[in-house]
Amino acid sequence: DTEVTQTPKHLVMGMTNKKSLKCEQHMGHRAMYWYKQKAKKPPELMFVYSYEKLSINESVPSRFSPECPNSSLLNLHLHALQPEDSALYLCASSQSHREGASGELFFGEGSRLTVL
């Protein structure tokens, strides 16, 4: 059982829709991550939040907007997506961002997004 919870598990949206993905962890971790994963490919880092501040943005298009309301929650707001954005979106957490280098990431089960 994962201790990182992501909702929804599946999401279908049109290119003009606005939707959000949500992630929650209660392990007291201070770093949270969004990854994008295409089928049978490695996860690609999108954003890192460290102590609720955006630490890394891997040049992600502005149609993806992250938000970290508190240390337990991480959102990814989606607007005007393209069909090529269809993927599995994974949330992860670690004790801290610096320790993410030596500490493992805990991943959620992912939100599978389909953009029509």
Next chain:
Amino acid sequence: AQSVAQPEDQVNVAEGNPLTVKCTYSVSGNPYLFWYVQYPNRGLQFLLKYITGDNLVKGSYGFEAEFNKSQTSFHLKKPSALVSDSALYFCAVSVWSNTGKLIFGQGTTLQVKP
């Protein structure tokens, strides 16, 4: 630049036989090495890590990995494969002096046949 290579897209083994999933890395500085497993339609699960110390690292589900500095390798092993081990395996590396970003290999699909 840091990189990780998993030279095999797929590894096939018979149940009960030993398995090896290969990983080599290239980093400047001391590497932190990880193995993750992903079952179909699931997130990634941490298996084991090497930070420092003994070169043989034991992890979850009977897996182990051997760090070899001279060969810059971190191969995943298990003495006796189970059908339930069939999954996608990712090797990953990070460097303390870096931003802490994990670099993943391309992944290796392990197929264990009864």
